[in-house]
Amino acid sequence: MKNIGKYFAAALALILVIPLFTGCDDLDEYTLGSVSATPSDKFNATIQFVSRLSDGALMTGDADLKAVNDYLVSTLKKRDEAWLTVLDRTDNTGLGKVAALSLNTYRWTIPAFYGLSSRTAFEGGTLYFNQPIRQSKAMACGRNCYVTGFSPLMEGMRTDKDESGAVTGTEDVAFNINFRTVRFKSGEQIDAFGGETGVMNTLKRENMNMLLIGTVKNELVGALESAVAGTDPSFKVYRIAQGGAYTLFMLAEMRFWGYTGMNQRSLGSGIDAYEINIMW
Known part of the structure; x- marks a missing residue:
């Protein structure tokens, strides 16, 4: 029993x-x-990218320096209206101008090296940001191409709305992000970026939530999109603006970042400021 x-x-x-x-x-x-995870349009931040989108240097004389300086100091109110600003093609002749702009705007800078145009001249950009950082690094991506990365403090905003869509409140949001920038001007560089053993996979394995904003030659945009889709279809290339020689683009994993629009502001002398809105 x-x-x-x-x-x-x-x-x-x-x-x-x-x-x-x-x-x-x-x-x-x-x-x-x-x-499923997707970015929300209730979160927003803006990055400025100042460029000619051409094969020429950004600032070749005092008039160009004044135009860029007025934008950074007056329009963006030095550092109040900006947390990350990229100046494209601040080449050899622009180094003194870069230093002057940094002092005038009270902002930190690091160079974004693109490559050598000759034995004694280099091409590159400059990143302006508000908080000091510990390091930045550049990864070679084919011949005469480098992907520059660092982790700036992003300053954005959360906007709350009710069911009718009316804004009920806003709140500042800030956290460090994994930002990258690059300029592609040859098919060989794009081949080095994509593929199983390419730079893109190396970077995403370090930080899947990286955000890359850069330029690519107009005739290579399709090749870049194909290389990215073939490497990882969860990443997307967003076409932001097309210039005479280069296209401004954004690359990100679609679960982490989204592109919501751009405001183009002419600074004169063929220089434009592209104010890029992103969500997360």
Whole structure:
């Protein structure tokens, strides 16, 4: 009689446990299969990219320096209206101008090296930001191409709305992001960027949530899009603006970042400021 009681208790316990295991399986299938992450338009931040989108240097004289300086100091109110500004093609002749702009805007700078145009001249950009950083690094991407990366403090905003769409409140948001920039001017550079063993995979394995904003020659935009899609279709190339020689683009994993629009502001002398709006 005691043995029968033991068997009965064991069978009852087994009956009670089986639904727990099957229930967990069903729950996992329901929750994990239905989870999706996408950027929200309630979060917004703006990055300025100042460029000619050409093969020429950004600033070749005092008039160009004044135009860029007025934009950084007056329009952006030095550092109040900007947390990251990229000046494209601040080449050899622009180094003194870069230093002057940094002092006038009270902002930190690091160079973004593009490559050598000759043995004694280089091409590159300059990144302006508000908080000091510990390091930046550049990764070679084919001949005469480097992807520059660092982690600036992003300053954005969260906007809350009610069911009717009316704004109910806003709140400042700030956190460090993984930012990258590059200029592609040859198919060989794009080949080095894409593919299983390419630079893109190396960078995304370090930081899947990286945000890259750069330029590519107009005739190579399609090749870049194909290389990115073939390497990882969860990443997208957003075409922001096309100039005479180069196209401004944004590259990001679609679960982390989204492109919401751009305001183009002419600074004169063929220089434009592209104010890029992003969400996360």
